[in-house]
Amino acid sequence: MDSSPHPVTVRKRGAVCLIVIDHPPVNAASHAVRSGVMQALLAAETDDTVSAIVIRCEGRTFVAGADIREFGQPPGDPTLPALCLRIEAASKPVVAAIHGTALGGGCEIALACHGRIADASARLGLPEVKLGLIPGAGGTQRLPRLIGVPAAVGMVATGRMMAAAEALDRGLIDAVATGDLTSDAVSFAEKLAGDTARASEGADAAMALPLRRTGDLPVPPFDAAAIATEIDVIERKARGQLSPGVGARCVLAAATMDLAAGLAHERGAFANLLASEQSAALRHVFFAERAASRVVALEGVAARPVNCVGVAGAGTMGAGIAVALAEAGYQVIVAERTQDAAEAGRSRIEGLHQRAAESGRISQQAAAARMAATIVGHDIAAFAPCDLVIEAVFDDLAVKQDLFAALSGIVRPDAVLATNTSYLDPNQIGAAASQPERVVGLHFFSPAHVMRLVEIVATGQTAPDVLATAFAVARRLNKLAVLAGCCDGFIGNRIFSSYRKQCEYMLEDGALPHEIDAAMEAFGLPMGPFAVFDLAGLDIAWARRKRLAATRNLAERYVRIADQLCELGRFGQKSGAGWYVYENGKRRVDAGVTTIIEAEAQRSGVQRRSIGADEIRTRIIAAMVNEGARILGEGMAQRASDIDLVFINGYGWPAWRGGPMFQADRMGLGTILEEVERMQARDGAGWEPAPLLVEMARSGRLFGG
Numbered sequence: 001m002d003s004s005p006h007p008v009t010v011r012k013r014g015a016v017c018l019i020v021i022d023h024p025p026v027n028a029a030s031h032a033v034r035s036g037v038m039q040a041l042l043a044a045e046t047d048d049t050v051s052a053i054v055i056r057c058e059g060r061t062f063v064a065g066a067d068i069r070e071f072g073q074p075p076g077d078p079t080l081p082a083l084c085l086r087i088e089a090a091s092k093p094v095v096a097a098i099h100g101t102a103l104g105g106g107c108e109i110a111l112a113c114h115g116r117i118a119d120a121s122a123r124l125g126l127p128e129v130k131l132g133l134i135p136g137a138g139g140t141q142r143l144p145r146l147i148g149v150p151a152a153v154g155m156v157a158t159g160r161m162m163a164a165a166e167a168l169d170r171g172l173i174d175a176v177a178t179g180d181l182t183s184d185a186v187s188f189a190e191k192l193a194g195d196t197a198r199a200s201e202g203a204d205a206a207m208a209l210p211l212r213r214t215g216d217l218p219v220p221p222f223d224a225a226a227i228a229t230e231i232d233v234i235e236r237k238a239r240g241q242l243s244p245g246v247g248a249r250c251v252l253a254a255a256t257m258d259l260a261a262g263l264a265h266e267r268g269a270f271a272n273l274l275a276s277e278q279s280a281a282l283r284h285v286f287f288a289e290r291a292a293s294r295v296v297a298l299e300g301v302a303a304r305p306v307n308c309v310g311v312a313g314a315g316t317m318g319a320g321i322a323v324a325l326a327e328a329g330y331q332v333i334v335a336e337r338t339q340d341a342a343e344a345g346r347s348r349i350e351g352l353h354q355r356a357a358e359s360g361r362i363s364q365q366a367a368a369a370r371m372a373a374t375i376v377g378h379d380i381a382a383f384a385p386c387d388l389v390i391e392a393v394f395d396d397l398a399v400k401q402d403l404f405a406a407l408s409g410i411v412r413p414d415a416v417l418a419t420n421t422s423y424l425d426p427n428q429i430g431a432a433a434s435q436p437e438r439v440v441g442l443h444f445f446s447p448a449h450v451m452r453l454v455e456i457v458a459t460g461q462t463a464p465d466v467l468a469t470a471f472a473v474a475r476r477l478n479k480l481a482v483l484a485g486c487c488d489g490f491i492g493n494r495i496f497s498s499y500r501k502q503c504e505y506m507l508e509d510g511a512l513p514h515e516i517d518a519a520m521e522a523f524g525l526p527m528g529p530f531a532v533f534d535l536a537g538l539d540i541a542w543a544r545r546k547r548l549a550a551t552r553n554l555a556e557r558y559v560r561i562a563d564q565l566c567e568l569g570r571f572g573q574k575s576g577a578g579w580y581v582y583e584n585g586k587r588r589v590d591a592g593v594t595t596i597i598e599a600e601a602q603r604s605g606v607q608r609r610s611i612g613a614d615e616i617r618t619r620i621i622a623a624m625v626n627e628g629a630r631i632l633g634e635g636m637a638q639r640a641s642d643i644d645l646v647f648i649n650g651y652g653w654p655a656w657r658g659g660p661m662f663q664a665d666r667m668g669l670g671t672i673l674e675e676v677e678r679m680q681a682r683d684g685a686g687w688e689p690a691p692l693l694v695e696m697a698r699s700g701r702l703f704g705g
């Protein structure tokens with residue numbers, strides 16, 4: 001017998017019945033909640049002492065959606081659509097008292113009510129598209145009846161939340177609470193009851209207001225051509241994800257179908273998406289993002305307070321980090337080595353804030369305020385008051401060690417020192433600080449003010465509260481933080497290196513850059529790998545290969561094609577040519593690169609053959625997953641889903657693919673292992689199957705558990 005109290009209770013305020021949902025953490029509409037609300041509603045309807053009903057929630061929010069954890073199980077009665085229909089059909093007024101975030105099924109319950117009162121800070125939304133779904137309990141049919149098709153298409157297709165003020169303005173809610181939310185909702189319910197009573201007693205028509213059932217409202221007229229264009233844009237922007245377009249088209253269908261037909265149409269589309277791979281992947285990502293912040297070693301560990309943050313270096317990375325910090329409300333102190341570099345850095349930072357204002361993301365005043373909160377100079381003594389200093393200087397060990405040694409004599413003993421290094425060992429950087437335990441890696445991804453991902457790297461000395469501080473700062477920056485161990489390239493770049501090698505092997509084996517790019521863009525990546533290499537610059541990886549050449553494992557296959565391009569000064573977009581040629585802002589396939597590839601294959605004695613898109617994708621995913629399995633086996637990542645998040649949020653992997661480890665589970669780890677065994681036979685050292693992959697493939701286990 002479940003001892004937890006029932007999530008739905010009933011109270012009275014005069015003649016108004018309060019149906020109170022208390023189902024932490026977000027009052028998700030679980031089966032128990034749905035059946036509790038239904039029972040309370042039916043009882044209130046037959047209770048002569050009840051004239052109206054208010055549905056409200058305890059805790060931090062109104063119902064924040066269907067219970068995602070119940071997906072995949074048979075939906076127990078009443079389903080959410082049935083509950084919404086019954087609320088709408090109620091013989092007595094039902095009013096939703098909304099606070100927090102009324103999302104998904106929660107918003108749909110509110111839409112089915114006869115009135116909606118919201119807190120000033122409340123937000124409403126239908127974010128189902130972010131789970132690869134669409135509203136499945138009438139949202140696409142009732143929302144346009146209240147706010148019109150154009151606004152409803154925008155809300156459903158983007159999943160954005162609408163603030164209470166806008167919701168009032170658009171007619172999604174009836175009022176914003178001026179006093180106590182419940183009291184305001186009760187008053188509104190009493191008013192509706194009075195109106196309804198007058199209607200039923202045949203009072204003067206002007207005074208009588210029969211219950212306004214959302215589903216009975218007509219869909220307001222709209223510009224069909226404009227909506228058709230809008231939906232085309234939505235589908236193009238979705239880049240292969242289905243739910244935004246499907247949701248928008250269901251909203252459009254509301255204008256041509258009666259409610260019953262529209263609800264059936266919506267339910268069919270919802271059921272298809274619920275069974276889709278895309279939704280399974282996006283639900284995986286939803287829970288993965290929430291798991292990523294769970295670090296067992298940090299339970300109960302308090303972060304150090306951080307308000308003033310220093311950034312050493314104001315190049316591309318440093319400027320982006322400074323902008324992200326200012327955006328999060330930190331006081332920011334930036335220092336470069338010289339006055340000129342500081343001035344250049346200041347302009348870079350100012351330009352980024354200005355661009356955010358010009359794009360409408362922030363106001364000019366906000367941009368000015370953020371710049372005013374940012375001090376830029378060329379003396380690291382300015383870091384003295386900082387609670388945290390993040391270095392984003394040239395990726396050279398000696399430079400970073402000298403900086404941390406100098407900072408140790410400038411900042412307070414309790415100030416945290418963070419390195420943004422991509423490839424150097426934070427242990428070695430930290431060793432230069434007077435207190436290595438206060439050093440941590442904060443590996444941002446460029447552009448740092450845009451990319452959500454930050455890899456947090458604990459050195460062997462990092463103190464728990466320093467690690468907790470890094471997570472707290474990442475959270476305040478609204479970043480997705482993933483804990484990574486100290487290994488070459490941490491999680492993302494280490495796996496990306498394997499990915500790149502396989503791509504270059506495939507050139508020798510028979511594929512061409514644009515064929516590999518096309519295969520990965522068809523998979524959903526916004527840009528294929530060779531286009532990305534050209535964008536980032538081939539010289540960076542080339543410098544690293546030259547740096548590591550003396551220690552390279554000669555038994556591992558090495559492809560010299562990229563080196564040859566660099567020796568020709570072909571560094572990618574920055575030099576007008578790399579894997580592709582760039583003319584007038586356009587990227588073009590270059591037959592000269594094909595010639596170099598063919599010559600290199602001949603020199604290597606490789607018989608080139610055609611390689612299809614499926615094989616290209618399988619080799620790339622297998623290479624990534626094998627490295628991911630090594631990383632997990634070495635304890636350099638906490639969980640497989642963290643690796644998925646790294647590629648979705650740092651490397652442009654489509655979230656609706658779930659990430660490489662999720663993809664491997666869907667492809668079958670046996671298939672992945674077979675591909676890795678082929679790599680080992682063909683590509684030699686460095687391509688041995690990861691022990692964890694072997695063990696899981698043979699035992700039938702999955703990365704997703």
Ligand code: T1G
Pocket residue numbers: 025026028064065066067068069080101103104105106108127128131133134135136137139287290291
């Ligand atoms: N179902 C189950 N658990 C949920 C949940 C949900 N809908 N929403 C959140 N949680 C859990 C979450 O896993 C975490 O658990 C805890 O609550 C706190 O969440 C028919 C089909 C509401 C804005 O998509 O956007 O309705 O990790 O860390 O940052 O049309 O949660 O503590 O164990 O995110 O304050 C539509 C999803 C569902 C909303 C709060 N609704 N949730 O953010 O806390 S589909 C959504 C959120 C649907 C109908 C369709 C956010 C939040 P744990 P959190 P937060």
